[in-house]
Amino acid sequence: MKVQTKNIIISNAIPTNNGDAALVFGLADQLKRQGHNVIISTFGFSRINGIYANDYNFIKEFYDYNWLNKLKYINIFLYPFFFIFKSSFRNADLIISAPGGYINSYYGILKKVVPIIWAKCFGKKVVIYSQSIGPLNIRDKKILRFSMRFIDYVMVRDHFSHKYINEIIDDSMLHKVMRTEDAAFLLNPVTNYRKAVTEKIACISVRSWSHDERNKEAYYTMIATFTHKLIDKGYRVEFLSTCQGLNDYIDDSKVAKEIVNEYVAHAYKEKIKVNNDYYKLEELRGRLSSFDLVIGTRLHMCILSLIESIPTLNISYEVKGKECFSYLDLSDYSIDYNSDIDTAVISLNALINNRETLSEFISKKITELNIKSQEYLTNVLEK
Structure with missing residues (x-):
């Protein structure tokens, strides 16, 4: 069944870092391939439009106006003016709240659902797409x-979120919740894995995480241990993240430098590079293709690596990492942020030893997920 062309706005988008860019642009690209007109309503409009203006059509998100944020809760009642005076919102057939992991109490959800509520009041179809849900106060x-x-419809991207939201909402609303996978799997996968020719290169992606009573020192020690082990096995190590290289924004390269300076033994440092450059999404994918394996803390550093068919070890700081690697049938390659060092090293050794066969498995799995993700999207548009 062919889906009728729609004017679609992806709202609540924040594609500043390449993790969020993978989610938003993966969705936008697939919608455009299906023939829809797509506009992305984004926070950080000036920065995002300056980087990607030639690739996508952006407008400024309501809460990106500083003067509106100063009005605090009053601004909730001003949102209707977006649908009155903004032709893109006025003419939209469907509002898709951008994929990601913001339906939790770390970030607060009120400003995320206000656009959705007003959109429905103006007669728009409304979908929350490919979200992790929780924890919520x-x-x-x-x-x-x-x-x-x-x-x-609410599209959730893992079994945990599906169960979590079903326990919160009224039974009469259960039919509105649907399962999908992470929206980044809508990106075109790469199936030709690079095999090391002369020098082997491993990538490590780090991040700080202060929630859930996590132990920073234990995590830093684990990363340093991984670095030592990789170099002992003949790898060069490059620290690289989806979040880096932009002023006034989260920069994981600072965490990497702290670990290398304070936790890594001096004798290993000449084999280490801390990359602090900024990359657009496709540039980052190109950079990832040069690595033989990846250890990722941010989930989308892992997913982008997997899309390149690169063997990847996930360090899960939230349940979304373990859930994702579970439905990928890669649970053995997901460890906890504060995992026991001996257990963590066993997983690292398995990644190294099974590198080539693992890549073949990943390539097939990612191709399957890409097809499934397209089917999920088409399904919800038909509904």
Whole structure:
């Protein structure tokens, strides 16, 4: 069944780092391939439009206006003016709240659901696409439960989120919740894995995580141990992340430098590079293709590596990492942020020893997921 062409706005987008860019642009590209007109309503408009203006059509997200944020809760009642005075919103057939992991109480969900509620009041179809759900505090659970009456569908990207939201919302709303996978799997996969010719190169992606009573020192020690082990096995090590290289934004290269300076033994440092350059999404994918294996803390550093068919070890700081690697049938290659060092090293050794056969498995799995993700998207558009 051919889906009728729609005017679609992807709202609540923040594609500043390459993890979020993979989600938003993967979705936008697939929608455009299906013949739809796509506009991305983004935070950080000036920066994002300056980087990607030739690739996508952007407008400024409502809460990206500083003066509106100063009005605090009053601005909730000003959102209707977006649908009155912004032709892109006025003419939209469908509002898709951008994929990601922001339906949790770390970031607060009120400003995320306000656009959805008003969109439905103006007669728009509304979908939350490929989200992780939770953890939510009592207030945010109530907000989500109330918001469900204004949403046509919520697409969740893992089994944990599916179970979590079903336990929160009313039974009459359960039919609105659908399973999908991470939206980054909509990106075209690469199936020809690079095999080391002369010098082997391993990539490590790090990040700090202060929630859930995590132990920073234990994590830093684990990363240093991985670095030592890789170099002992003949690898050069490059620290690279989806979040780096932009002023006034999260920069994981600073965490990498701290680990290398304070936790890595001096004798190993000449084999290490801390990359602090900024890359557009396709540039980062090109850079990733030069690595033989990747150890990623940020989930989308792992997913982008897997899309390149690169053997990848996930260090999971939230449940979304373990959930993703579970439905990829790669659970043995996902460890906890504060995993026991001996257990972590066993997983690293397995990654190194099984590198080539693992790449073949990943290539097939990612191709299957890419096809499934396209089917999920088409399915929800038909509905």
